[in-house]
Amino acid sequence: MNIIIMGCGRVGAQLAEMLDAEGHHVTVVDTDPYSFRRLPHSFSGSAELGNGMDQDFLRHAGIEQADVFVAATQGDNRNIMAAQIAKHIFKIPKVICRIYDPIREEVYRTLGLQTISPTTVGARMMKEAIERQG
Amino acid sequence: MAGEILVPTKGGKASDDAVTLACTLARSRKSKIRIIHVIEVERTLPLDAELEPELRRGEEVLSRAERIGRENNCPVETELLQAREVGPAIVDEASERGVDLIIMGIDYKRRFGEFELGKTVPYVLKHAPCQVWLCREAAG
Amino acid sequence: MYIIVIGGGKVGYYLTKTLLAEGHEVLVIEKDARKCETIAEELGSIVLRGDGCEVRTLAEAGCNRADMLIAVTGHDEDNLVACQVGKHKFQVPRTVARVNNPKNANIFEILGVETTISSTDLILAHIEHELPTHPLIHLLTLKGIGLEIVELKIPADSAVVGRRIRDIPLPSDSVLALIISKSKGAQVPGGDTVLAVGDEVIAVTKPENEPALRVAFTHT
Numbered sequence: 001m002n003i004i005i006m007g008c009g010r011v012g013a014q015l016a017e018m019l020d021a022e023g024h025h026v027t028v029v030d031t032d033p034y035s036f037r038r039l040p041h042s043f044s045g046s047a048e049l050g051n052g053m054d055q056d057f058l059r060h061a062g063i064e065q066a067d068v069f070v071a072a073t074q075g076d077n078r079n080i081m082a083a084q085i086a087k088h089i090f091k092i093p094k095v096i097c098r099i100y101d102p103i104r105e106e107v108y109r110t111l112g113l114q115t116i117s118p119t120t121v122g123a124r125m126m127k128e129a130i131e132r133q134g
Numbered sequence: 135m136a137g138e139i140l141v142p143t144k145g146g147k148a149s150d151d152a153v154t155l156a157c158t159l160a161r162s163r164k165s166k167i168r169i170i171h172v173i174e175v176e177r178t179l180p181l182d183a184e185l186e187p188e189l190r191r192g193e194e195v196l197s198r199a200e201r202i203g204r205e206n207n208c209p210v211e212t213e214l215l216q217a218r219e220v221g222p223a224i225v226d227e228a229s230e231r232g233v234d235l236i237i238m239g240i241d242y243k244r245r246f247g248e249f250e251l252g253k254t255v256p257y258v259l260k261h262a263p264c265q266v267w268l269c270r271e272a273a274g
Numbered sequence: 275m276y277i278i279v280i281g282g283g284k285v286g287y288y289l290t291k292t293l294l295a296e297g298h299e300v301l302v303i304e305k306d307a308r309k310c311e312t313i314a315e316e317l318g319s320i321v322l323r324g325d326g327c328e329v330r331t332l333a334e335a336g337c338n339r340a341d342m343l344i345a346v347t348g349h350d351e352d353n354l355v356a357c358q359v360g361k362h363k364f365q366v367p368r369t370v371a372r373v374n375n376p377k378n379a380n381i382f383e384i385l386g387v388e389t390t391i392s393s394t395d396l397i398l399a400h401i402e403h404e405l406p407t408h409p410l411i412h413l414l415t416l417k418g419i420g421l422e423i424v425e426l427k428i429p430a431d432s433a434v435v436g437r438r439i440r441d442i443p444l445p446s447d448s449v450l451a452l453i454i455s456k457s458k459g460a461q462v463p464g465g466d467t468v469l470a471v472g473d474e475v476i477a478v479t480k481p482e483n484e485p486a487l488r489v490a491f492t493h494t
Contacts, residue, residue, distance in 0.1 A: 053351060055377055077327055080358075081351035081381070088384045103329040104355070107363055177301060177322070177336035180276075218319040226318075 002066045004029065006052035006082050007073035011098070011118075013038035015070065020045050029061050030073075052082045055089060068094045076101050083113055137234035138166045142224045142258075145171075145195035148239030148271040153199045155269055156237045157206035165234065167210040169199045170227060172220045181216055189214070221257030228262055235265045242273045275299070278340045278366075280326030280356045281347035282309045285372060289346060290317060301335055327355040329363055337364040346372040354378075357387040423451070424484060426475045431494045440465035445479070445486035452476040 001024045005012050008030040017040055020026045026045035029052045030036065036047045050057035052071070063069065069086035071079035076099045083097035097115050099105040105117040141156045143149040153169065160167050171192045175181055196212040203210035217223035228236055236258060243250050259266055275298050279286050282304030293300045294317060303326035304310050310323045324331035326345065337343065343360040345353035350373055357369035373379050373389045382389045428435060434442050439450065453463045454474040461467065469475075479487050 053378070054375070055380075075351070077349070077351040077355040081354050081378075084354075084385060085381050089381055101328065104327070104359065107329070107359055111358070111362060177334060178338060179336065180339070181299070222314070222319045 001025070001068055002062065003027070003068040003070065004058075004061060004063055004066045004086075005070045005072060006030070006079070007071065008032075008035035008038055008047065009072065009074060010038065012070070012072040015072065016045060017043060027061050027066075029057070053078060053085065055085060058082075058085065058090065063090050063092065066090070066092055068092065068096070071095075071097045073098075076104055080104070080108060080113070087113065137163070138168055138231060139163075140224070140228050140231070140233040140236045141167060141169045141199070142220070142227075142236070142238055143169055143171055143195055143199055145191070145198065146239070146241065148241050148269065149195070150198070150202060150239070151271065152237045152239030152269045153202045153210075154206065155267075157203060157208035157210075159235075159237075160208055161206075167203065167208060168231065168233070169196060169203075169210050169212045170215055170224070171195050171212075172215045172217050172223045174220055175216050175218060177218065181218065183216075185216075219257075221254045221261070224254070224258050225261045225263075228264055233264055235267065236262055237267045237269060239269045239271070242271050275341040276336070276339055277301075277342045277344060278303065278326075278332075278335055278337060278360070280343065280345040280353070281372075282306070282313050282321065283346070283348060285346040287313060289344065290320065294320070303331060303335055327352055327359060329359060332356075332359060332364060337366060340364070340366050342366065342368045342370065344370045344372075348374060350374050350378045354382060354385070354387065357382075358385060361386065420480060421447075421478055422481055422484070424477055424479060424487070426477060426488065426491045428469055428471055428473045428475065429492055430471045432471075432492050433494055434469050434491055435471050437469060438465065439463050439467050439469065442469075442490060444490055445483040448477055448479040448483055448487050450475055450477050 003019055003024050003026050005016050005026060005028045008028045012028060016026045016028045020043050027048060028039065028045065029048045029050055031051050033049050039047060048061045052058065063086065069083065069092045071083040073079055079097050079099060083095050086092045087095045095114060097108065097113050099108060099115050099117050100119050102117050102120045105115045109115045139156050139160055141152055143153065156167050173185060173188045173192055175183055175185065192214045196214060200210055200212055215223055224236065238255060238258065240255055255268065277293055277298050277300050279290050279300060279302045282302045286302055290300050290302050300320055302313055302321045303324055304321060305325055307323060310321045313321045322335050326332065337360055343357060343366045345356040347353055353371040357371050360366040361369050370388045370390060371382055373382060379389050450463045452460055453467060454460045455470055456472060475491065477487060
C-alpha cells in the first residue's frame with residue numbers, strides 16, 4: 001500500500017518504520033527537517049520536507065496515489081485540517097487522524113473521520129493496568 | 135462638598151459597614167449616596183435575561199442598604215444592574231455618573247491558606263477614575 | 275445578533291469594533307492574556323480568554339445562542355476547527371472563517387464554512403513565509419508574459435558555492451540577470467562568474483520553474 005504519514009514525531013516515525021518493514025511504500029512528511037533523524041537507517045521509504053496542510057505540497061508528496069493518509073503531528077487542529085483535505089479533496093480511501101483532545105475527537109468522529117485520541121486510549125490502558133494488578 | 139458616593143454592595147457584614155461609613159461621610163460632606171448591586175450574567179444567557187433568584191436576592195440586598203440609610207437619617211438611591219463582569223460595571227457606573235468616591239466593603243477571605251482579594255476589588259482599584267475607599271471586615 | 279469572534283489580533287479587534295458600532299452583541303475569544311487586557315480596556319467586558327477551538331470555552335462563551343461565529347486567527351487550521359465545532363457541536367447558524375492561504379478556500383467550502391480572503395493577509399503571509407527560512411524571494415511578476423523576477427541568496431551549504439555559472443544546470447526559461455556580492459558589488463553574470471556564499475542572484479523565471487530554480491542554487 002501507498003501510505004503517507006504527516007508528522008515525523010515519535011509515533012509517526014515508529015509507525016513509518018513498522019509499515020516500511022512490512023513492505024509498504026511509506027512517505028513521511030514534516031515541516032522540520034531535524035525530525036527525520038527519528039527514521040532508522042533501514043527506512044526505505046521517502047521523507048518530504050513541507051507542510052502537510054498545503055495541497056500543492058501533498059500532491060508533490062504523492063497523495064494522489066496514496067491509499068492511506070495518517071495525520072500524526074503534535075497539533076490537533078493541523079491533523080484535523082490535513083485529514084479532511086486528504087479525505088474530501090483527494091478522496092483517500094483510508095484517513096486516520098490523531099486528536100489529543102477527547103471532546104474534539106468525539107466531534108470529528110461523529111463527522112465521519114477515523115480518529116484516535118491518545119489521551120483516551122492512554123488513560124483507559126492505565127486504568128486497565130491498575131485493575132489487572134488489583 | 136457636594137457630589138455623589140457610590141457604594142457597590144453584594145450583601146453581608148462588610149457591605150453593611152461600607153453603607154454605614156458612606157452615610158456618616160455623606161452627612162458631613164452633604165453628598166448623595168448611590169448604592170448598586172451588580173448581577174453577573176453568564177454569557178450563555180443574554181445580558182437582559184431575567185434571573186429570578188438573583189433578582190430577588192439583589193432586591194433584598196438593596197432594601198437592607200436602604201434601611202441602613204434610613205437608620206442613619208441618610209436617603210440613598212439604589213439600583214440593580216446586570217453585567218458580564220462586576221468590576222467593569224462598577225467603574226462604568228462611576229465614570230458615567232461622575233461620582234467623587236467609591237466605598238466598597240470587602241470580606242476577609244482566605245483561599246488555599248492565602249488571603250484573597252478576588253478580581254473585582256483589584257479591577258476597581260486599577261481602573262476607577264475617582265477615589266476608592268475599602269472597608270475590610272475584621273479578620274477571623 | 276450575538277456574534278462570537280475567535281482571535282483578538284488586529285483583524286479580530288477591528289472587526290469587533292465595527293460590529294459593536296453596528297449595535298451587535300459581540301464576544302472575542304483570545305488565548306493571549308495581554309491581548310485580552312488591551313481589548314477589554316478599549317472595548318469593555320466583551321473578551322473571554324481561552325482557546326476558541328475548545329468545546330468548553332465555546333460553551334462558556336454562550337455559543338449555544340450565537341447567531342454567528344467568525345474565526346479570524348492567523349492559522350487556517352484553527353479557524354477551520356473553531357467553525358466546525360461551532361457548527362456541529364453548538365448548531366451556530368452561520369460560520370465564517372478568515373482564510374490566510376487562499377489554496378485552503380476549497381476545503382472550507384466543501385466543509386460548509388463561509389470564507390473571506392484578505393489580500394493584505396496574503397502578502398503578509400507570503401513575506402513571513404518566505405523570508406526567514408526560504409532563500410528565494412519573489413520580487414515582481416511581469417504580467418502578460420508569464421515571467422517573474424526572483425531573488426536567491428546562496429546559502430553556506432549550497433553545492434554551487436565556488437562553481438562557475440556555466441556549470442550550474444538551470445531550469446528552462448530561467449535567466450540570471452544580476453549577481454550582487456559583498457566583495458564585488460553588482461555585476462552582470464557571465465559563464466565564468468564564480469558564486470560565493472551570501473551572493474544574491476536576481477533571476478527571471480517562469481512561476482512553475484521557481485521551485486527548480488531554488489533547488490538548483492540551494493541543494494547541498
